[in-house]
Amino acid sequence: MELTGAEIAIRCLQEEGVEYLFGYPGGAVLHIYDALFQQDKVKHVLVRHEQAAIHAADGYARSSEKVGVALVTSGPGLTNAVTGIATAYMDSIPMVVLSGQVPSYAIGEDAFQEVDAVGITRPCVKHNFLIKHVADIAPTIKKAFYLAKSGRPGPVLIDIPKDISNQKTEFIYPGSVHIRSYNPVGKGDSAQIRHAAQMLLEAKRPMIYAGGGVVLGDASAQLTDLVRLLGAPCTNTLMGLGGFPASDTQFVGMLGMHGTYEANMAMQYCDVLVAVGARFDDRVIGNVAHFAEVPRKIIHIDIDPSSIAKRVKVDLPIVGNVKLVLEELLTVLRGTKQKPDALALTDWWKQIETWRVKGGGLRYANSSEVIKPQYVIETLHEITRGDAFVTSDVGQHQMWAAQYYRFDKPRRWINSGGLGTMGFGLPAAMGVQLINPGATVACVTGEGSIQMNIQELSTCKQFHLPIKVVALNNRYLGMVRQWQQFFHGDRYSESYMDALPDFVKIAEAYGHVGIRVDSPADVKPAMQEAFARKNELVFMDFRTDSTENVFPMVPGGKGLSEVILAEDL
Amino acid sequence: MRHIISVLMENEAGALSRVAGLFSARGYNIESLTVAVTEDETLSRMTIVTSGSDAIIEQITKQLNKLIDVAAVMDLSDGSHLERELMLLKLRAEGCAREELKRMADIFGGRVIDVTATTYVIELTGASSKLDAFIEAIDRDLILETVRTGASGIGRGDRILKL
Numbered sequence: 072m073e074l075t076g077a078e079i080a081i082r083c084l085q086e087e088g089v090e091y092l093f094g095y096p097g098g099a100v101l102h103i104y105d106a107l108f109q110q111d112k113v114k115h116v117l118v119r120h121e122q123a124a125i126h127a128a129d130g131y132a133r134s135s136e137k138v139g140v141a142l143v144t145s146g147p148g149l150t151n152a153v154t155g156i157a158t159a160y161m162d163s164i165p166m167v168v169l170s171g172q173v174p175s176y177a178i179g180e181d182a183f184q185e186v187d188a189v190g191i192t193r194p195c196v197k198h199n200f201l202i203k204h205v206a207d208i209a210p211t212i213k214k215a216f217y218l219a220k221s222g223r224p225g226p227v228l229i230d231i232p233k234d235i236s237n238q239k240t241e242f243i244y245p246g247s248v249h250i251r252s253y254n255p256v257g258k259g260d261s262a263q264i265r266h267a268a269q270m271l272l273e274a275k276r277p278m279i280y281a282g283g284g285v286v287l288g289d290a291s292a293q294l295t296d297l298v299r300l301l302g303a304p305c306t307n308t309l310m311g312l313g314g315f316p317a318s319d320t321q322f323v324g325m326l327g328m329h330g331t332y333e334a335n336m337a338m339q340y341c342d343v344l345v346a347v348g349a350r351f352d353d354r355v356i357g358n359v360a361h362f363a364e365v366p367r368k369i370i371h372i373d374i375d376p377s378s379i380a381k382r383v384k385v386d387l388p389i390v391g392n393v394k395l396v397l398e399e400l401l402t403v404l405r406g407t408k409q410k411p412d413a414l415a416l417t418d419w420w421k422q423i424e425t426w427r428v429k430g431g432g433l434r435y436a437n438s439s440e441v442i443k444p445q446y447v448i449e450t451l452h453e454i455t456r457g458d459a460f461v462t463s464d465v466g467q468h469q470m471w472a473a474q475y476y477r478f479d480k481p482r483r484w485i486n487s488g489g490l491g492t493m494g495f496g497l498p499a500a501m502g503v504q505l506i507n508p509g510a511t512v513a514c515v516t517g518e519g520s521i522q523m524n525i526q527e528l529s530t531c532k533q534f535h536l537p538i539k540v541v542a543l544n545n546r547y548l549g550m551v552r553q554w555q556q557f558f559h560g561d562r563y564s565e566s567y568m569d570a571l572p573d574f575v576k577i578a579e580a581y582g583h584v585g586i587r588v589d590s591p592a593d594v595k596p597a598m599q600e601a602f603a604r605k606n607e608l609v610f611m612d613f614r615t616d617s618t619e620n621v622f623p624m625v626p627g628g629k630g631l632s633e634v635i636l637a638e639d640l
Numbered sequence: 641m642r643h644i645i646s647v648l649m650e651n652e653a654g655a656l657s658r659v660a661g662l663f664s665a666r667g668y669n670i671e672s673l674t675v676a677v678t679e680d681e682t683l684s685r686m687t688i689v690t691s692g693s694d695a696i697i698e699q700i701t702k703q704l705n706k707l708i709d710v711a712a713v714m715d716l717s718d719g720s721h722l723e724r725e726l727m728l729l730k731l732r733a734e735g736c737a738r739e740e741l742k743r744m745a746d747i748f749g750g751r752v753i754d755v756t757a758t759t760y761v762i763e764l765t766g767a768s769s770k771l772d773a774f775i776e777a778i779d780r781d782l783i784l785e786t787v788r789t790g791a792s793g794i795g796r797g798d799r800i801l802k803l
């Protein structure tokens with residue numbers, strides 16, 4: 072039977088097992104919405120802004136092992152989606168975005184709501200396609216899903232002109248896909264892996280630095296085994312949190328700009344460093360020259376050759392899927408008689424312990440007068456027994472959530488690291504809640520960030536999403552204020568949030584529950600009440616200390632050991 | 641250092657802009673870029689002349705390989721290779737300059753392919769450096785137009801870039 076392009080697109084999504092499609096209609100996608108209307112396998116989630124559709128699909132993907140899918144119209148629909156697409160791209164999130172385009176015969180004529188979608192998104196997608204013939208729709212969607220989730224994952228955009236979505240052809244969904252110019256790697260090179268095992272066994276001060284690749288590649292179990300087997304300290308990047316259990320004694324905390332003192336010092340002074348699915352980001356190793364001053368051997372495991380030797384010279388590159396590489400590495404290590412150097416490791420851990428004491432760990436001075444943001448996160452951890460999915464926006468609250476929630480499982484910490492997109496948290500939480508219906512989902516946010524996508528409270532109402540919003544309301548664009556305090560002589564240029572709305576009333580206006588908390592004594596009871604409301608969205612407006620800063624801090628451009636600690640100020 | 645990189649890629653709309661976009665977005669140098677279809681019309685062959693430190697060239701080849709449309713990449717400068725560029729030069733050719741220009745073209749192995757009462761068009765192929773040398777060798781004031789294709793390169797002998 073012949074189907075229209077629109078019907079084919081929806082049938083393809085069914086074939087891919089897509090449960091939820093996040094989107095917003097418009098002229099160029101009317102045929103697709105019509106096809107959507109006439110079936111009930113793929114459920115559509117109507118957001119209130121296209122950026123939110125992409126973030127929701129993103130949260131859906133990050134908290135599961137699935138590909139997130141979104142649908143937007145041409146022109147402004149697509150441009151609104153770009154921030155979301157770039158967010159997913161920077162963090163390597165598997166996603167397929169369908170966008171409507173003006174009819175193929177009108178392309179290039181500055182038609183109503185025409186933008187060059189393929190051109191605009193080119194630098195922030197893994198790949199994109201403009202559909203030229205109706206017969207191309209099914210094979211292209213098949214390719215898009217394959218590209219999105221294989222190799223280094225990423226968003227893929229398919230732009231579908233309106234007329235083509237209404238043309239008819241036979242529907243055949245390809246059973247398999249082959250792209251001759253695209254061959255993602257699987258296993259790593261065995262000789263290199265044996266070499267790595269040798270280097271690690273001979274190390275006196277080994278260090279394991281694991282990133283988002285461990286979470287994306289579902290290799291937490293293998294990483295955990297490796298860390299235990301080697302007896303080495305392990306640190307996670309912001310994107311890798313939960314990849315190794317934070318409550319493990321071998322975990323030294325997050326590293327980087329706001330990482331723990333011990334993690335950063337161990338990075339700097341180890342003798343063999345193994346980077347696993349991590350990309351030596353500038354917020355992680357700071358000043359490259361400073362990082363390179365100390366001699367240490369670096370082993371780098373990554374699926375993307377271009378991540379290797381991009382910012383830092385490595386001694387032993389291993390290109391491959393982290394899960395397969397770690398499995399092989401573990402087999403080699405278990406198969407040899409040689410064991411890690413126990414004496415050297417004892418000294419190394421003693422050294423790390425002195426750093427832990429000097430850095431003060433993640434201590435902060437709690438108060439009975441004013442709510443400390445760190446205390447709110449610790450309480451969140453306590454009330455949710457460390458078992459919630461936590462999404463975040465961008466700013467100080469994001470760093471406190473990363474530092475104090477202590478994630479023990481992968482895919483529980485959902486945040487925008489690479490692009491740092493304010494407005495990510497709430498829509499991402501929607502995707503997380505939909506794919507994990509019974510789970511506790513908390514969105515940690517700031518009064519600045521939440522206002523970038525606050526309209527999604529309406530979507531949450533429509534789809535009964537009982538998200539718990541934990542707003543650390545410091546009345547400032549706090550992260551900006553902190554930089555102004557440290558580096559711009561206390562000149563708080565445009566970082567004060569004046570004329571804030573009453574968030575309790577806003578929550579209520581959207582049909583939710585709002586709670587305002589002003590005193591430290593009320594933090595825990597308020598949270599208990601909020602989380603007891605299993606079926607309701609509760610917006611908790613915590614009035615936190617507006618002068619609190621995130622510590623430790625390695626200022627931009629500085630080396631990992633040039634850190635500012637809380638007591639330095 | 642100057643590098644000449646060969647790229648074999650899908651002959652699809654947009655493939656060229658992906659490569660060009662990559663160079664501009666990441667701030668890589670691009671001295672010249674030539675592209676045309678191969679004997680297999682689903683594939684195009686591109687030659688890029690660029691320059692940068694070893695680390696940058698390594699990133700360039702990795703980033704090129706990462707593009708989905710790119711099937712194979714070879715840094716021709718890594719081994720023995722040939723390169724040729726075509727130049728069309730329109731020159732003011734009057735009086736005694738006519739003989740002189742003809743003679744220079746002969747010396748460089750070029751040909752005069754169009755003649756009017758006052759102009760010549762000279763065609764010259766060779767390594768880019770030879771074309772530079774020709775321009776150096778003639779009187780600049782006589783040059784009316786310069787059209788160069790940018791270098792095309794190929795490996796010698798067994799160095800073959802093919803699917």
Ligand SMILES: Cc1cc2nc3c(=O)[nH]c(=O)nc-3n(C[C@H](O)[C@H](O)[C@H](O)COP(=O)(O)OP(=O)(O)OC[C@H]3O[C@@H](n4cnc5c(N)ncnc54)[C@H](O)[C@@H]3O)c2cc1C
Nearest residue numbers: 282283284288309310327328329348350374393488489491
């Ligand atoms: C306000 C703010 C502050 C920040 N401060 C910090 C900070 O203090 N510390 C910090 O760490 N970050 C911080 N970041 C985040 C930072 O900007 C980067 O996003 C982050 O450090 C990158 O993490 P990553 O190296 O794990 O790489 P990711 O971006 O997660 O990349 C994953 C890597 O793994 C590879 N990979 C993917 N899948 C696989 C697979 N299956 N097998 C093998 N490899 C794979 C990819 O090719 C890639 O190289 C901050 C961000 C913000 C917004």
Ligand SMILES: Cc1ncc(C[n+]2csc(CCOP(=O)(O)OP(=O)(O)O)c2C)c(N)n1
Nearest residue numbers: 466467468493517518519520547548549550
């Ligand atoms: C879309 C966007 N615009 C601007 C920024 C720059 N920025 C980073 S953090 C921040 C302040 C965030 O304020 P708030 O949400 O209140 O969080 P806080 O830092 O106070 O916890 C800003 C403006 C950004 N990351 N994203």
Ligand SMILES: [Mg+2]
Nearest residue numbers: 517518547549
């Ligand atoms: Mg704030």
